[in-house]
Amino acid sequence: MTQSIKSVHEPFTGTWQYIVADTRYAHAAIIDPVLDYDKETGIITTTSADELLDIIASHGYTISHILETHAHADHLTASRYLQAKLAQRQQQRPLVCIGQGIQQVQNTMGQLYGAFDHTFPDGSDFHIGDLQARVIHLPGHTPDHIGYVIGENIFTGDSIFNPDVSSARCDFPGGSATDLYASSQKLLAFPENYRLYTGHDYPPKDRACKSTEGSEAVPYTTVGEQKLGNKHVKVGTKLGDFVKWRTERDAGLSDPKLLRQAMHVNVRGGRLPASPVEGFKITSVPECVPSAA
Template identity: 65%
Template structure:
């Protein structure tokens, strides 16, 4: 059975957010949501997440799970905000679970030391952590969590029908691949994960976590702030033929050498420190501002649900 897929593009961080539903039962999940944050001003807002909530309400969906593909380094997750708003709205349904892969513990251990996150903030940070190839239901549709390491060690993809929500394990063909220089990242692992995806049936659709499109695209699905267009997916067949970094026939040694050299010259993501501090907490903000994470304006509805205080 195939799900109904809704795509929402967040242009500031180039992130694709997804709502995936069983149209028959109206059960649905949210994948890789964004909590808006301005690093310069310290302002938190919920415009992107509220678009998701509006869509869910308009479609009459009941959200059972809020899924993360990995602990993102480039945006803050809106998972706890969404969870708490939905819990209040879905009166006759269980509270949605915030879920991620089981190897999040490795990322939490590493990043909590770097950013001084107390271990007490990590206890029960997520409601459920998936084991490799664990299955779960979206209404009458079976979904499966698959381990796709490389960009980060905890990285998952979600196979739902003939669709794979790949996060940052593969990008569209003209973008290619993600960096692998975060702690626990591995260009060798990423190559293996990408080839694993490229060996799926050719008609399967690979929905990416980001798109950074050139100005020449004219597909009016999503749009960057500069006016260029973004697309959420390509097929396995197209990726295998066209992915500029890892199409079928690409040798592992060549990919690893190129990716390692490329990563050595990259600056760190602009929201790395802030994203890590929120995302390893499962979507909860720190309790106060710090030198590395300015919080000057947090909406009351956010402060309440993610345990934030100025």
């Protein structure tokens, strides 16, 4: 069994997108793909998603799953566009998946149940080719947040960031600094050699290292590195100190630039709203980007 992980950074939103493959059987999954959107012009494009499709085609992968770690508030997901394009290329239609906690998020948006092909309960297992994947609930940033454990790799979404970036905000509906602290401790309890692949990276100006992708953004660090150096949740950090700092920090943050647009798409499983939404300008939509019924 051979595993491959391709990390693709989308710089406008700082999002890491991943393709995880069982290279022996050429089966793979996509994690947290980005649909490009210009808020000022209302133009939607698929440059980032098409880069993923090119990688998939070059390796001859069959995609079984398109996996979301949570309902993102800072970018639109390309899950349904990728599903449509891949369904044209391969016999198997990939499933768009997220954690079962999405129902709590959907409740705040009008009960959009059934928007996803599959919702994972905490602790559930599934396969990508011959690779076994396990779902872990990692609430705090959002209540629906999950991570994916695949081999000795954990795709953490926004439940923990690289040590010099540290942690994500918790002020969205259902968010909790207490829960985020608990989720970080759950991750730091894994063996120290395990790799934690983050959902975003916003490289500090003084970062010395560069990733293997040739950019300043770094897709992963190890559990051991996080325990030693994460400036918010390293070993020895007390719950009360973290909650106080995170709460005070969140109180001074502005909303993500694409919050309204992202939530209207992402709680629908990657489909655009069927009717106009105030504050969500759409002037151009590529073929294969679907709207909700």
